[in-house]
Amino acid sequence: MKLNWSDVTPKADFLNRRSFMTAGAALGASLIGGPSLALSGKASALSTDEKPNSLEEITNYNNFYEFGTGKEDPARNAGSLTTDPWSVEIGGLVDRPGSYSVADLAPENALEERIYRLRCVEAWSMVIPWIGVPLASVLQKVGVQPGAKFVAFETLVRPEEMPGQKRAILDWPYREGLRIDEAMHPLAILATGLYSDPLPNQNGAPIRLVVPWKYGFKSIKSVVRITLTDRRPACTWQDLQPSEYGFYANVNPEVDHPRWSQASERRIGAGLFGGRQETLMFNGYADQVASLYAGMDLAKNY
Amino acid sequence: MAQQLNQYLRRIPVWAVWLAGAIPLGLLLWDIFTGGLGVEPVRDIEHRLGRTALYFLIATLAVTPLLRITRISLMRFRRALGLISFSYAVLHVASWISMEMGFLWAQMLTDVVKRPYLIFGMSAFVLLLALAVTSNDLSIRRMGGAGWRRLHKLVYPAVLLVSMHWIWALKLWEPKPLAILGAILLLLAVRIVIPRPLGLKKPRALQN
Numbered sequence: 001m002k003l004n005w006s007d008v009t010p011k012a013d014f015l016n017r018r019s020f021m022t023a024g025a026a027l028g029a030s031l032i033g034g035p036s037l038a039l040s041g042k043a044s045a046l047s048t049d050e051k052p053n054s055l056e057e058i059t060n061y062n063n064f065y066e067f068g069t070g071k072e073d074p075a076r077n078a079g080s081l082t083t084d085p086w087s088v089e090i091g092g093l094v095d096r097p098g099s100y101s102v103a104d105l106a107p108e109n110a111l112e113e114r115i116y117r118l119r120c121v122e123a124w125s126m127v128i129p130w131i132g133v134p135l136a137s138v139l140q141k142v143g144v145q146p147g148a149k150f151v152a153f154e155t156l157v158r159p160e161e162m163p164g165q166k167r168a169i170l171d172w173p174y175r176e177g178l179r180i181d182e183a184m185h186p187l188a189i190l191a192t193g194l195y196s197d198p199l200p201n202q203n204g205a206p207i208r209l210v211v212p213w214k215y216g217f218k219s220i221k222s223v224v225r226i227t228l229t230d231r232r233p234a235c236t237w238q239d240l241q242p243s244e245y246g247f248y249a250n251v252n253p254e255v256d257h258p259r260w261s262q263a264s265e266r267r268i269g270a271g272l273f274g275g276r277q278e279t280l281m282f283n284g285y286a287d288q289v290a291s292l293y294a295g296m297d298l299a300k301n302y
Numbered sequence: 303m304a305q306q307l308n309q310y311l312r313r314i315p316v317w318a319v320w321l322a323g324a325i326p327l328g329l330l331l332w333d334i335f336t337g338g339l340g341v342e343p344v345r346d347i348e349h350r351l352g353r354t355a356l357y358f359l360i361a362t363l364a365v366t367p368l369l370r371i372t373r374i375s376l377m378r379f380r381r382a383l384g385l386i387s388f389s390y391a392v393l394h395v396a397s398w399i400s401m402e403m404g405f406l407w408a409q410m411l412t413d414v415v416k417r418p419y420l421i422f423g424m425s426a427f428v429l430l431l432a433l434a435v436t437s438n439d440l441s442i443r444r445m446g447g448a449g450w451r452r453l454h455k456l457v458y459p460a461v462l463l464v465s466m467h468w469i470w471a472l473k474l475w476e477p478k479p480l481a482i483l484g485a486i487l488l489l490l491a492v493r494i495v496i497p498r499p500l501g502l503k504k505p506r507a508l509q510n
Contacts, residue, residue, distance in 0.1 A: 054341075056341055060341045061340070061342045069476065071345070122473075124342075169474050169475075256416070259419060259470065259471070260413070260417060261409055264404075264409060268342050269341065272343060273401060273404075274404070275405070
């Protein structure tokens with residue numbers, strides 16, 4: 001039997017075991033307000049010790065063009081998205097292709113907390129406490145065949161629930177991709193939670209990619225398809241404007257976006273006169289990931 | 303009708319226009335101090351100031367077409383409208399320098415010469431500065447009417463640059479700034495298509 005989100009113990013129940021006697025009442029209350037499910041993940045040495053942004057900031061300043069191009073649009077419009085049931089089709093050069101549930105890919109006992117810096121290509125940044133599983137663990141589960149060199153991802157297309165998709169502002173579905181060694185890197189995760197809750201819709205529920213050393217647009221949201229392939233996959237922003245959005249999209253203060261400098265960034269929540277901070281190579285993850293790009297000209301392979 | 307309206311308009315003091323022009327700033331300050339701007343106020347402040355500057359610039363440009371088409375004259379208020387627009391442009395640039403860029407002068411300088419949207423924006427600002435400092439009776443007298451009018455035709459390239467500045471700053475072709483560009487082009491086209499108030503004949507000396 002497969003477990004769904006609806007089978008997970010409601011947050012109200014497990015948070016306070018001693019109030020077991022009143023759990024029935026709590027369950028009733030939580031059903032009225034929509035079930036709230038708690039998540040927790042094991043702490044990870046890969047987390048930054050920087051202070052995370054507040055849940056309010058993380059969930060109210062989003063680029064998720066499926067729900068509109070304004071930063072507040074996703075918080076306003078994403079409530080209508082159905083995230084349960086959900087399945088991710090995994091195919092291509094894998095041993096066990098098929099349709100997987102979120103619980104298959106990110107079982108609760110495997111969840112880790114990863115507090116990561118996030119750097120948007122628009123030169124703002126946040127620190128986000130994700131909960132998820134290494135992408136490598138998912139790929140190993142489905143069995144990567146030796147010929148696979150890249151991993152392609154696709155976001156859901158459901159215009160009736162994703163109002164931004166009613167206009168062809170981007171070539172839906174949103175697509176992204178990684179080289180296989182990038183995908184297998186321990187920093188790359190599939191996230192299903194944020195703080196101690198399942199991922200809010202505007203942040204890419206129910207399951208999304210997080211690749212912290214790359215600009216945010218690489219970290220594709222609401223994933224429904226993962227395809228292992230031997231050729232470099234199409235990526236939405238790169239197809240739209242190849243001179244501005246490269247396949248690698250590694251955070252790099254020395255390579256400017258044609259329309260804005262990447263040398264510094266503004267931390268969301270820093271206050272009106274919080275100023276800017278220097279952008280770090282690979283978003284501060286250079287020690288871990290620079291070797292992936294040894295010998296490559298990062299000004300060309302941007 | 304137009305005559306009657308013009309009579310009413312004559313009774314409105316110019317400072318009333320300045321007062322009305324301060325309303326968007328008041329609303330913005332209200333939102334800043336009541337937390338009405340959401341989790342990332344810097345962008346909102348900067349963008350709202352910029353948009354308000356452009357809207358007042360468009361209002362300034364609409365005075366002549368309105369006169370030519372309807373004979374309603376807002377000419378008395380045009381200087382105030384232009385200066386209000388420039389005031390918002392100053393606040394917009396100041397918010398960029400202080401809040402967005404955190405006074406990183408070196409990065410700002412390299413950005414301004416490298417980034418098309420900043421090149422458009424800054425050129426427009428310089429043009430508007432030239433118009434603002436000459437928006438007084440003394441300048442008109444010193445420069446002479448014809449020279450002053452020639453200088454103030456710079457408002458046409460300036461408004462187009464502002465519009466490009468907005469469109470270029472975005473990652474996609476968004477409908478709103480494109481609609482604003484359309485409105486600007488329309489206002490400029492009216493000047494060419496209707497060179498004088500509708501219904502008025504060309505002056506005799508200019509015929510033949």
